[in-house]
Amino acid sequence: MEREEIFTRLNNVFRDVFDDDSITVNDNTTADDIEDWDSLEHINLIVAIEQEFGLKFNMHDVTTFKNVGEMVNVISNYLNK
Amino acid sequence: MLLTSFSFWLFLAITLIIYFIVPKKMQWVILLISSLVFLFYDNFHLSTVLQALFILLITYIGSQKIYEYQGTKKSKVYLLLSTLTILGLLVYLKYSNLFLVIFNHFCNLVHINHHFGMVYHNTLVGISYFSLIMISYLLDIYHGAHKPQKNIFKLALFMSYFPILTTGPFIRYENVNDELYDKHKFNYHNLCMGLLRIAWGLFKVLVISQRIAIFVDGVYGNYMQFNGFYIVLAAMFFVIQLYTNFSGSIDIIMGVSEIMGITLPENFQAPFFSKTITEFWRRWHITLGTFLKDYIFYPLMKSDFMQGLNRKAQKFLSKKQAKKIPLYFSMLIMWILIGIWHGGAFTYIIGSGLLQFIFIFLEDILTPVSQKINKRLGINTETFGYKLYQVIRTFMLFSFAMIFFRANSLKEAFGIIQNIFVWNPWILLDNTSLYLVGLDMLDFRVLIIALIVLFGVDYLSLKMNVREKLFAQNIVFRWTVIYLLLFAIIIFGCYGEGFNPATFIYRQF
Known part of the structure; x- marks a missing residue:
């Protein structure tokens, strides 16, 4: 799956989880850019992404994502394994 | 060995001198030897x-096997075996009495005439940590964050690094391994910064915590004789005692490590300026919070059981509520x-557990x-007055x-709370x-x-690095502040009987 497609689907997940249709994520988006993205909402986001892409992150991935770009890299690695 | 005892300072001075005069590749060995002395002192x-x-040994063998079989079921088996063995030993050594109390209560409830006495285990300092x-x-290692340490002595240093044994902070291998084994x-500059942090820690512990403890112990020790504002004040003072004692000893630990060129994660971030209990816990004992979040809360939330609960709840509630x-359950x-x-x-389960959950849930x-x-x-919730009200409310709840x-x-505890309801502000x-x-x-x-x-x-620490800022000041101001701090510690420090201050509150954990 191309990064672009991953971004499109990921964007929908973000909008759904944070209940905000104005969200558009890019490589550099971090938790600081989205008001409700705190440590509690983070895990809901992770679960929603897992469901969307049919994958399971390992716990180390979950706690070390620095930005959405890293998230997309990990998703891409899982999908293209 | 208490962090404020003479023996600790002598031990530390000897450690630091040897640490910096031995060949650099031997530094970690000196740290290991010091840690073992501290551990068994x-x-x-x-x-x-x-x-x-x-x-x-369990960790060493477990880690090698988990890594060897990574990605297979065997890896998981070794992970479970090794972690449960360590956890089992910890529970046996530290929590036997909790189970015995519960068992005794149970026997009372069902009218079985059997009562177990409490047990005492000889446990190592810092075993919980x-x-x-x-x-x-x-x-x-199981999650592929890093490779296992092949040298068992280096692993022993990671396990027993002496400054953190008494009060933490929690460290993670991938964050400290480079600095722990590196040549320093x-x-x-590190020496000055480290000493200043140690002095600040001593100020917190000796000038504030040990002094305020006298009042707290006085009221709690004779709570039947005190009521109303005496208890309100003692309850507030205890929180300050806890904070200055705990964060002060963490300052000493961080300062000692800083001198040796080892950076540890911060454990406090001005918690009394928090506007909610949720925020308070993000700034209080941060490394424990992160540890529990990463290893318990997140895996629980990700578990099939919790996700199943979410799906079931969606049948009755909106998606957001579900x-x-x-x-809440996690x-x-x-x-x-x-x-x-x-x-x-x-x-403890009520004070630092259930009540905190209830506050966060209600918030x-x-x-x-x-x-x-x-x-x-x-x-208007953006005014200073409203924020002050939130900060005071959080402090009072805690x-x-x-x-x-x-x-x-x-x-x-209930006796003390009953005695609060007396109106005597004139005291x-x-x-x-x-x-x-x-x-x-x-x-x-x-x-x-x-x-x-x-x-x-x-307050300043939320806006700047206070120590760096102080060191950037001109020499007169800088040394005036440092001398004032040192004199305050020497003159106003409460050293207790025989110059042996009361045990650090947090040490027992």
């Missing part, structure tokens, strides 16, 4: 040596575990309601919960009442000035 017995060796640190090390040149059910489990971590007695469900009320009444934490039993203003609890007028004056300094520095 007060408690050198066959049983404690065996406990340390056992945990070390390094057991959990080793479990996190094993989990991280003596650095004058999401909260596994969240948080409840995590807070009970925090209570257990703090000592395993019911006073979460009441925030939309209070937002509506504020909007309806036209209350102080209330800590009555349970400080009390010796639940019965005592704060007349010129004698407060001085009946062990602190005289001079002590109170010292305390008030010290607290202003503490909160002032905490």
